[in-house]
Amino acid sequence: MSAISESPTRALNGLVTHGWNRAARLYNFPMLQRVAYRPPQDEIIAQLRIGRPRRIADIGCGTGILAARIERELRPDVVYGCDASVRMLRQARSRSDRVKWRNRRAEDLGLPDAAVEAVVSTHAFHFFDHAAALAEFHRVLAPGGWLAIVINNPRSRWAMALQPPAVRGLAYFPPPEVMRSLVQAAGFTVLEQRPVHRPLPNSLVPDVLTVARR
Numbered sequence: 226m227s228a229i230s231e232s233p234t235r236a237l238n239g240l241v242t243h244g245w246n247r248a249a250r251l252y253n254f255p256m257l258q259r260v261a262y263r264p265p266q267d268e269i270i271a272q273l274r275i276g277r278p279r280r281i282a283d284i285g286c287g288t289g290i291l292a293a294r295i296e297r298e299l300r301p302d303v304v305y306g307c308d309a310s311v312r313m314l315r316q317a318r319s320r321s322d323r324v325k326w327r328n329r330r331a332e333d334l335g336l337p338d339a340a341v342e343a344v345v346s347t348h349a350f351h352f353f354d355h356a357a358a359l360a361e362f363h364r365v366l367a368p369g370g371w372l373a374i375v376i377n378n379p380r381s382r383w384a385m386a387l388q389p390p391a392v393r394g395l396a397y398f399p400p401p402e403v404m405r406s407l408v409q410a411a412g413f414t415v416l417e418q419r420p421v422h423r424p425l426p427n428s429l430v431p432d433v434l435t436v437a438r439r
């Protein structure tokens with residue numbers, strides 16, 4: 226299903242999506258995946274093993290590696306993989322025909338209210354309009370449902386240097402305390418924030434997982 230709507234987005238999200246369309250073929254490069262993207266996905270899978278939700282949505286799913294792993298390794302009843310980029314999703318579709326792939330923005334997922342028991346997202350939240358996306362995650366989550374987001378959280382010392390206001394139309398990486406406030410403001414209870422374990426020193430790639438409950 227493809228239905229990219231006029232929902233609120235970061236100002237330059239159309240440009241971001243265009244960029245990911247162009248990058249789609251390079252994205253699955255094994256070294257890039259192993260170093261950058263696999264560790265947060267491992268962390269999300271471990272988190273999902275705790276709650277054992279049966280209906281799960283991966284938002285900003287890219288080429289679908291995590292959503293397909295969730296489907297294969299955890300065998301829930303349904304997995305949605307949602308992404309704004311048609312070409313990233315093209316790669317995803319070739320990975321699994323059991324995941325329900327959706328060409329939708331995080332801010333307007335097109336799923337019914339309370340459709341899922343867990344919403345997860347890795348390395349994509351910085352591209353979303355945070356308030357609109359979190360409101361949408363709250364809407365599609367059933368009461369008691371889990372939210373698990375991994376984002377590259379620049380330490381506050383670097384935060385401003387890494388993201389001058391001019392770049393914020395493209396992306397903004399909220400530091401952990403800002404992330405906590407955003408998630409709480411959307412009506413969630415934050416359960417935990419913890420660094421993602423990875424082979425590189427965490428100070429180089431300071432990913433943080435935020436887990437919350439609706």
Ligand SMILES: C[S@@+](CC[C@H](N)C(=O)[O-])C[C@H]1O[C@@H](n2cnc3c(N)ncnc32)[C@H](O)[C@@H]1O
Nearest residue numbers: 245285286287308309310313330331347349352
């Ligand atoms: C760095 S990739 C991460 C992909 C995947 N989650 C992973 O960890 O491999 C970021 C993805 O976010 C998607 N994206 C950017 N803005 C989006 C939005 N507003 N709604 C949904 N997806 C979006 C891009 O198209 C891209 O596929």
